[in-house]
C-alpha cells in the first residue's frame with residue numbers, strides 16, 4: 001500500500017530539520033515505507049560497518065532489530081545515540097541463546113577439560129551479552145557474509161568451535177565451505193544436561209552447534225525447492241544461509257541479503273529466480289526488475305514479524321522526538337559488556 005502522505009511529509013520535514021545530525025540505517029528486510037527514508041540500506045555486516053563509520057552523526061536511527069542497534073551502540077563513539085523506532089523489534093533467533101544458558105554450557109566444557117581448545121564464534125544475531133561472552137573467551141562475531149572467514153580464523157586459534165546461536169549457518173558453513181562432515185557437528189540443546197550429548201561427543205566434535213534457528217527461514221523446505229523447480233523450468237534457486245542444510249544443498253546460490261540483492265541486480269533479463277528469504281526484500285527486488293521473473297520460494301507469505309514492527313508511524317515518532325530534543329527508544333549497552341563485545345566485533349571487522 002502507498003505510504004500515508006501526511007506521515008511522509010512529517011518524516012521528510014523532520015529529516016530536513018535534523019540534517020547531518022541524524023543518520024538512518026535500514027536493513028533489507030524493512031518495509032518500503034521505511035526504506036525510502038534510509039540513508040543507507042544493507043545486510044547486518046554492512047550496517048554495522050556503516051554505523052561505526054559515522055562519527056559525525058549525533059543520532060543513528062536503526063531501522064532493523066534490537067541486536068543490530070546494540071551492535072551499533074557498541075561500535076559508535078560515546079557521545080552518539082542509537083535509537084530503535086520500536087523497542088519490541090527483537091529477533092526470535094537471538095532470544096534462543098541467553099547469557100545464563102551459554103555460561104552453563106561453557107561450564108560443561110570446562111568440567112570436561114576442553115574449554116581451552118574451544119573458540120566461540122557468535123552470529124551477529126545475538127544479544128550483547130552473548131557477544132561479550134564471545135569476546136571474553138577470545139572468539140569472534142560473524143555475519144552471513146563472512147562466516148567462512150570467521151570459522152577459518154577460529155580453527156587457526158583452536159581445535160573446536162562453539163557456534164552460537166544459529167545451527168543452520170554454523171552447519172552450512174562448516175560442511176559446505178570448510179569441508180567438514182555432518183558427523184563433525186553436534187547439536188547442543190541448552191534445555192538438557194550437557195546439551196543432551198555425551199562427554200565423547202563433546203570432546204570429538206569439531207563444531208558444537210547451538211540449537212537455535214530462524215523461524216522465518218526455517219519455513220523453507222526441500223519440498224519448496226522441488227516444487228518450484230517443477231513449476232518453473234530453468235529457475236535458479238537463491239537462498240539465505242539461515243535455511244536448513246537440505247534446502248541450502250538443493251539451492252543454486254546461497255548468501256547474505258546483500259549478496260541476494262546483488263545477484264538479482266546482475267542477473268540476465270529473462271532469467272527466472274525463486275528466492276528463499278524474507279518477503280519485503282523479495283518483493284522489492286521483484287518490483288525493481290520486471291524484466292526478470294522473481295518469485296518467493298514458499299507458497300505462503302513470510303515476513304519477519306519483528307523486522308516489520310518498524311513502520312512509518314514509529315519512524316516519524318522517533319525522528320520528531322529528536323527534533324524536539326527528547327530522544328525516545330535509545331539503545332545502550334552497559335560499559336563492561338560493551339568492552340568485551342567490542343573486542344569480538346572488532347575481531348570480525350579485522351578478519352582477513
Ligand code: 13P
Nearest residue numbers: 043044045143144256257
Ligand atoms: P543478513 O546479514 O544477511 O542481512 O541477515 C540478517 C538476518 O537477520 C537474516 O535473517
Ligand code: SF4
Nearest residue numbers: 091092093214216304
Ligand atoms: Fe531474526 Fe530470522 Fe527475523 Fe532475521 S529473519 S531478524 S534471524 S527472526
